[in-house]
Amino acid sequence: xxxxxxxxxxxxxxxxxxxxxxxxxxxxxxxxxxxxxxxxxxxxxxxxxxxxxxxxxxxxxxxxxxxxxxxxxxxxxxxxxxxxxxxxxxxxxxxxxxxxxxxxxxxxxxxxxxxxxxxxxxxxxxxxxxxxxxxxxxxxxxxxxxxxxxxxxxxxxxxxxxxxxxxxxxxxxxxxxxxxxxxxxxxxxxxxxxxxxxxxxxxxxxxxxxxxxxxxxxxxxxxxxxxxxxxxxxxxxxxxxxxxxxxxxxxxxxxxxxxxxxxxxxxxxxxxxxxxxxxxxxxxxxxxxxxxxxxxxxxxxxxxxxxxxxxxxxxxxxxxxxxxxxxxxxxxxxxxxxxxxxxxxxxxxxxxxxxxxxxxxxxxxxxxxxxxxxxxxxxxxxxxxxxxxxxxxxxxxxxxxxxxxxxxxxxxxxxxxxxxxxxxxxxxxxxxxxxxxxxxxxxxxxxxxxxxxxxxxxxxxxxxxxxxxxxxxxxxxxxxxxxxxxxxxxxxxxxxxxxxxxxxxxxxxxxxxxxxxxxxxxxxxxxxxxxxxxxxxxxxx
Numbered sequence: 001x002x003x004x005x006x007x008x009x010x011x012x013x014x015x016x017x018x019x020x021x022x023x024x025x026x027x028x029x030x031x032x033x034x035x036x037x038x039x040x041x042x043x044x045x046x047x048x049x050x051x052x053x054x055x056x057x058x059x060x061x062x063x064x065x066x067x068x069x070x071x072x073x074x075x076x077x078x079x080x081x082x083x084x085x086x087x088x089x090x091x092x093x094x095x096x097x098x099x100x101x102x103x104x105x106x107x108x109x110x111x112x113x114x115x116x117x118x119x120x121x122x123x124x125x126x127x128x129x130x131x132x133x134x135x136x137x138x139x140x141x142x143x144x145x146x147x148x149x150x151x152x153x154x155x156x157x158x159x160x161x162x163x164x165x166x167x168x169x170x171x172x173x174x175x176x177x178x179x180x181x182x183x184x185x186x187x188x189x190x191x192x193x194x195x196x197x198x199x200x201x202x203x204x205x206x207x208x209x210x211x212x213x214x215x216x217x218x219x220x221x222x223x224x225x226x227x228x229x230x231x232x233x234x235x236x237x238x239x240x241x242x243x244x245x246x247x248x249x250x251x252x253x254x255x256x257x258x259x260x261x262x263x264x265x266x267x268x269x270x271x272x273x274x275x276x277x278x279x280x281x282x283x284x285x286x287x288x289x290x291x292x293x294x295x296x297x298x299x300x301x302x303x304x305x306x307x308x309x310x311x312x313x314x315x316x317x318x319x320x321x322x323x324x325x326x327x328x329x330x331x332x333x334x335x336x337x338x339x340x341x342x343x344x345x346x347x348x349x350x351x352x353x354x355x356x357x358x359x360x361x362x363x364x365x366x367x368x369x370x371x372x373x374x375x376x377x378x379x380x381x382x383x384x385x386x387x388x389x390x391x392x393x394x395x396x397x398x399x400x401x402x403x404x405x406x407x408x409x410x411x412x413x414x415x416x417x418x419x420x421x422x423x424x425x426x427x428x429x430x431x432x433x434x435x436x437x438x439x440x441x442x443x444x445x446x447x448x449x450x451x452x453x454x455x456x457x458x459x460x461x462x463x464x465x466x467x468x469x470x471x472x473x474x475x476x477x478x479x480x481x482x483x484x485x486x487x488x489x490x491x492x493x494x495x496x497x498x499x500x501x502x503x504x505x506x507x508x509x510x511x512x513x514x515x516x517x518x519x520x521x522x523x524x525x526x527x528x529x530x531x532x533x534x535x536x537x538x539x540x541x
Contacts, residue, residue: 024115035047070091074087157243160217162215180200187225213234256396256397260296308321312337315527350419352417360413386424386429389454395446439459476495482532485529486537492508495525502523
């Protein structure tokens with residue numbers, strides 16, 4: 001007798017919210033679906049005829065899909081007199097971005113000695129899913145990837161294939177030290193600063209987790225001393241990364257620009273659900289892709305970036321340098337030496353200015369009655385010059401703490417802190433006032449992105465104060481602390497320190513640019529002048 005002749009139909013829908021079925025087979029199918037909805041792999045597998053196989057397959061697909069939520073329903077369970085039953089199950093996977101993917105599959109329930117069980121079959125997850133395969137959801141990005149362009153429109157940073165050389169100490173076992181030494185030797189021709197000691201320090205900080213020892217471009221891989229993948233615990237993962245178009249360049253701006261670029265990629269990212277089977281190329285089942293993101297236009301001058309990189313390396317103290325366009329406020333370049341990077345010097349952090357701003361405070365004192373009593377008018381003049389305000393410029397790494405502020409009620413340069421961005425904004429404000437402009441402008445690096453100004457406003461420039469400060473800067477450059485600098489015709493400068501231990505500053509206006517140098521440590525004022533001199537010398541070569 002055929003199964004069709006001995007049918008008992010139980011009409012209804014079984015879901016996690018309730019059940020209308022009356023058969024034991026339908027109940028078990030519903031409990032299986034309910035456990036899948038809860039993403040409870042162990043519970044779901046216990047309702048099947050092969051718990052181990054079901055657990056492995058369910059875990060693989062749930063991990064691969066990584067959903068925010070899942071909803072399931074069992075439709076029209078049908079029980080037969082031969083101890084079997086059939087059902088269909090709809091599974092809808094949902095994600096945080098409001099995308100979803102639904103499957104409808106068929107299953108069988110059998111009455112075994114242990115009771116009714118869902119006959120395990122990978123087809124319960126997706127019709128046609130081979131054994132050992134899984135469903136997975138991946139992020140997709142539109143091509144071509146946007147570039148980060150310099151002020152001339154040429155790529156400054158672009159997406160390139162790179163190779164992440166990863167070391168897993170747990171995989172190296174007792175040979176960790178030998179593996180680290182071998183890895184250091186392998187990469188030494190291209191990355192001599194990444195020593196066995198630095199790799200070991202990174203491993204210790206990661207507390208036994210895998211680390212990325214170094215990321216190399218394809219051409220770098222060709223000059224390695226040996227194949228790193230032959231070292232126990234080392235793997236090489238090929239991926240893509242935003243890198244400098246000119247490999248000679250390096251800048252602290254990379255972090256902020258990469259974060260901004262990533263935000264664009266995230267906003268235009270798509271998704272794809274795939275069927276992934278061992279030994280086969282993943283097959284697309286569904287997905288959606290946004291359009292490519294627009295290229296990021298910046299104010300960066302690649303030649304200036306190269307010059308700044310050469311300018312900061314000759315001093316032992318932490319040295320950081322930024323150059324701004326004197327009319328637009330655009331950041332042309334930023335560089336720092338290894339000591340400054342180790343000290344985590346950042347563009348938006350406030351540092352003591354010491355005597356550097358004395359000419360500015362003197363000019364305001366002469367122009368504003370009662371300025372030394374910290375009048376609102378005096379502080380407004382400071383704010384209009386870009387001092388005492390906080391800048392958050394998209395594409396520039398954000399500060400780790402609250403920055404520039406007057407730290408006491410007394411109007412005094414010795415109690416003042418400013419960021420490198422503040423000092424650049426001051427130079428731009430003075431240059432604009434000298435050119436007949438009425439207002440200061442905030443610094444920026446990404447064209448079209450708004451720099452947020454807080455703790456004060458950039459208002460109308462006081463040209464009288466600006467003229468006074470510029471005159472003092474000319475005197476400092478001609479016969480003051482900056483008079484030894486050569487090769488900088490028309491230079492106007494502010495120079496100063498916050499005592500013997502620094503920090504030391506140089507703020508210069510020359511050739512349509514504002515040059516800011518910040519150094520820390522002993523003799524930091526001398527170091528700042530040394531960096532500035534190197535800049536003017538390299539600029540002419």
